[in-house]
Amino acid sequence: xxxxxxxxxxxxxxxxxxxxxxxxxxxxxxxxxxxxxxxxxxxxxxxxxxxxxxxxxxxxxxxxxxxxxxxxxxxxxxxxxxxxxxxxxxxxxxxxxxxxxxxxxxxxxxxxxxxxxxxxxxxxxxxxxxxxxxxxxxxxxxxxxxxxxxxxxxxxxxxxxxxxxxxxxxxxxxxxxxxxxxxxxxxxxxxxxxxxxxxxxxxxxxxxxxxxxxxxxxxxxxxxxxxxxxxxxxxxxxxxxxxxxxxxxxxxxxxxxxxxxxxxxxxxxxxxxxxxxxxxxxxxxxxxxxxxxxxxxxxxxxxxxxxxxxxxxxxxxxxxxxxxxxxxxxxxxxxxxxxxxxxxxxxxxxxxxxxxxxxxxxxxxxxxxxxxxxxxxxxxxxxxxxxxxxxxxxxxxxxxxxxxxxxxxxxxxxxxxxxxxxxxxxxx
Ligand code: 5CA
Ligand code: ZN
Numbered sequence: 001x002x003x004x005x006x007x008x009x010x011x012x013x014x015x016x017x018x019x020x021x022x023x024x025x026x027x028x029x030x031x032x033x034x035x036x037x038x039x040x041x042x043x044x045x046x047x048x049x050x051x052x053x054x055x056x057x058x059x060x061x062x063x064x065x066x067x068x069x070x071x072x073x074x075x076x077x078x079x080x081x082x083x084x085x086x087x088x089x090x091x092x093x094x095x096x097x098x099x100x101x102x103x104x105x106x107x108x109x110x111x112x113x114x115x116x117x118x119x120x121x122x123x124x125x126x127x128x129x130x131x132x133x134x135x136x137x138x139x140x141x142x143x144x145x146x147x148x149x150x151x152x153x154x155x156x157x158x159x160x161x162x163x164x165x166x167x168x169x170x171x172x173x174x175x176x177x178x179x180x181x182x183x184x185x186x187x188x189x190x191x192x193x194x195x196x197x198x199x200x201x202x203x204x205x206x207x208x209x210x211x212x213x214x215x216x217x218x219x220x221x222x223x224x225x226x227x228x229x230x231x232x233x234x235x236x237x238x239x240x241x242x243x244x245x246x247x248x249x250x251x252x253x254x255x256x257x258x259x260x261x262x263x264x265x266x267x268x269x270x271x272x273x274x275x276x277x278x279x280x281x282x283x284x285x286x287x288x289x290x291x292x293x294x295x296x297x298x299x300x301x302x303x304x305x306x307x308x309x310x311x312x313x314x315x316x317x318x319x320x321x322x323x324x325x326x327x328x329x330x331x332x333x334x335x336x337x338x339x340x341x342x343x344x345x346x347x348x349x350x351x352x353x354x355x356x357x358x359x360x361x362x363x364x365x366x367x368x369x370x371x372x373x374x375x376x377x378x379x380x381x382x383x384x385x386x387x388x389x390x391x392x393x394x395x396x397x398x399x400x401x402x403x404x405x406x407x408x409x410x411x412x413x414x415x416x417x418x419x420x421x422x423x424x425x426x427x428x
Pocket of ligand 2: 243
């Protein structure tokens with residue numbers, strides 16, 4: 001599916017520093033690759049049953065900072081993002097509201113595109129829907145069945161499941177076949193079961209080999225959309241295999257960074273990586289596992305299912321400047337958990353106003369040090385709050401009467417503008 005139009009990325013003098021990121025599995029900072037090969041990034045995209053909230057925006061702005069830092073360091077970036085445009089939550093929401101599931105998805109995807117464009121998020125190289133990826137999933141699941149990494153589970157009797165071919169069951173992956181499965185998230189077996197059940201898993205389904213085995217292919221159910229599955233029979237894809245197949249097809253070789261919010265560490269990323277290991281026969285198909293913190297609101301994680309949302313589109317409709325929304329997000333480190341309050345927005349709006357004033361003056365304090373500081377902050381695990389502090393200091397100096405004195409230049413405001421535009425995505 002088409003993404004959105006990327007904002008321009010201004011050129012900066014010199015080159016950014018090699019980027020280091022915190023790897024969730026290692027629990028430590030790790031270098032990303034240098035030069036040479038294109039950087040490959042897979043970020044888990046939205047399930048389009050509701051509009052972009054600040055939690056989603058935090059995740060996508062966070063990875064946008066990575067793309068900007070990589071590009072500044074001279075790396076070509078291949079960035080793939082999926083859209084889970086068929087899954088249980090989407091069908092459940094459509095059933096609740098009486099909407100057509102496909103129309104609901106299309107409308108929310110469109111809103112997501114316009115929210116991302118407004119926030120000046122660089123578009124991924126490829127935005128791929130789960131529905132588009134069905135042929136890839138079917139091939140992969142057939143392959144896993146053929147080599148015994150997957151198995152069929154009988155459908156519930158008498159409920160009309162399976163359509164004309166009820167004898168072809170749902171298909172599950174056999175996680176026991178992957179000796180590394182379960183080593184990623186650092187959870188005890190009992191915790192894995194609980195978290196799996198809370199996140200779309202079905203540990204109690206009769207006929208499974210291991211309660212943690214994830215669904216790969218769900219056969220036709222009455223009232224649910226289905227697609228041709230070849231020898232699998234008509235049905236629809238499971239969630240984790242969707243991301244594995246899209247990453248495998250559109251980012252050949254190793255995935256340098258697999259990303260998303262921290263709520264995806266287990267089971268989603270553990271299971272997708274396990275599928276990738278089995279399908280690509282690579283011991284380590286993902287180099288770095290990078291996870292954003294959870295944004296909360298009114299004491300709980302902001303989530304579509306809880307309904308405690310602050311929607312980007314609603315803020316924009318109220319006349320909030322999208323760059324102020326972006327500054328709210330940049331005020332927090334991407335890995336931190338934080339709770340949104342109106343004070344965040346007030347502070348960010350005031351900051352944007354100061355930046356604008358300083359960066360549109362006729363002269364300003366030299367901005368080379370600012371560029372160096374912002375680059376260093378971003379290369380150090382995308383430390384946006386440190387970068388924002390560096391900009392604040394330059395702005396304070398510029399507004400504090402030092403705009404026209406010795407050491408100032410007429411080019412400096414524009415240099416500062418280009419720095420915050422290219423590296424932080426803030427157009428002032
Ligand atoms: N479609 C799947 C991923 S394949 C999905 O998780 N969709 S989502 O719409 O629920 O979330 C989209 C992205 O936003 C995911 O990367 C998720 O980790 C992140 N996210 C969801 N809620 C929050 C939150 N409250 N704070 C930060 N990030 C969040
Ligand atoms: Zn995903």
